Amino acid sequence: MRRRRLAAEAQGRARRETLLYLDGVTKSFDGFKAINNLSLVIERGEMRAIIGPNGAGKTTMMDIITGKTRPDRGAVYFNGAVDLTKHDEAAIASMGIGRKFQKPTVFESHTVEDNIRLSLAGPRSVVEALVHRKSTAERERIAEILATIRLTDKRRTFAANLSHGQKQWLEIGMLLAQDPELLLVDEPVAGMTDAETVETARLLREIAATRSVVVVEHDMSFVRELSVKVTCLHEGSVLSEGTLEAVSNDPKVIEVYLGR
Numbered sequence: 001m002r003r004r005r006l007a008a009e010a011q012g013r014a015r016r017e018t019l020l021y022l023d024g025v026t027k028s029f030d031g032f033k034a035i036n037n038l039s040l041v042i043e044r045g046e047m048r049a050i051i052g053p054n055g056a057g058k059t060t061m062m063d064i065i066t067g068k069t070r071p072d073r074g075a076v077y078f079n080g081a082v083d084l085t086k087h088d089e090a091a092i093a094s095m096g097i098g099r100k101f102q103k104p105t106v107f108e109s110h111t112v113e114d115n116i117r118l119s120l121a122g123p124r125s126v127v128e129a130l131v132h133r134k135s136t137a138e139r140e141r142i143a144e145i146l147a148t149i150r151l152t153d154k155r156r157t158f159a160a161n162l163s164h165g166q167k168q169w170l171e172i173g174m175l176l177a178q179d180p181e182l183l184l185v186d187e188p189v190a191g192m193t194d195a196e197t198v199e200t201a202r203l204l205r206e207i208a209a210t211r212s213v214v215v216v217e218h219d220m221s222f223v224r225e226l227s228v229k230v231t232c233l234h235e236g237s238v239l240s241e242g243t244l245e246a247v248s249n250d251p252k253v254i255e256v257y258l259g260r
């Protein structure tokens with residue numbers, strides 16, 4: 001009895017102290033368990049790479065975190081106290097969870113700078129009266145984001161004229177403008193050049209200095225560049241977790257990938 005209580009207390013503590021906490025999450029589609037008793041914890045300020053073969057449940061997991069899909073069972077907590085299963089997509093986004101889908105969706109007919117400006121978040125009414133200060137603060141924030149996404153030189157370029165990789169960076173910048181506490185990024189380097197891929201790993205590491213980042217990715221050379229803890233999903237559950245080296249040498253992981 002006491003042991004059970006202590007275990008429950010430890011679980012409660014883990015939930016409160018972590019940024020994202022998934023426990024026993026299950027989601028079925030027509031009787032098929034896309035997510036099966038999934039438990040996963042992301043710490044504050046952590047960047048995590050999620051890998052796994054096609055159909056492992058990576059997208060469904062992101063859909064559950066962002067409120068696009070409701071789980072059948074299990075706990076999904078953000079910042080210790082917020083039960084994400086009770087909120088819809090818009091509410092979850094406004095709580096500070098930003099999601100970047102695989103395909104970039106920038107405003108092609110606007111400049112890079114305007115794309116960022118249009119995405120800037122925040123209760124503007126407070127600073128509305130101080131127009132000058134507001135615009136200075138806004139300019140500084142835009143400059144900071146442009147530097148982070150390596151597009152300072154392209155600030156006046158129409159988004160339509162950017163390379164595929166630069167569009168991906170711009171979209172990351174648009175998410176940063178909303179100042180999320182947790183950034184979910186789905187296959188950011190698909191279709192990028194090798195140089196862009198390496199730069200994207202650097203860029204995400206810089207971003208992870210001030211917020212948590214979860215990256216779903218198939219490209220193992222990119223995951224190596226990220227140099228963070230890796231979670232391998234398979235059949236909707238965690239198959240293996242640890243350094244990329246440990247995970248990629250795990251016989252269970254080798255079997256799953258070779259058996260594809």
Ligand SMILES: Nc1ncnc2c1ncn2[C@@H]1O[C@H](COP(=O)(O)OP(=O)(O)OP(=O)(O)O)[C@@H](O)[C@H]1O
Nearest residue numbers: 029030033034052053054055056057058059060061
């Ligand atoms: N809306 C849905 N209806 C029915 N089945 C679904 C639905 N969404 C996902 N699935 C199934 O759930 C399983 C997990 O899919 P999911 O897209 O989450 O995997 P994934 O790891 O993201 O795969 P990939 O790497 O190919 O993107 C798959 O078998 C998929 O066919």
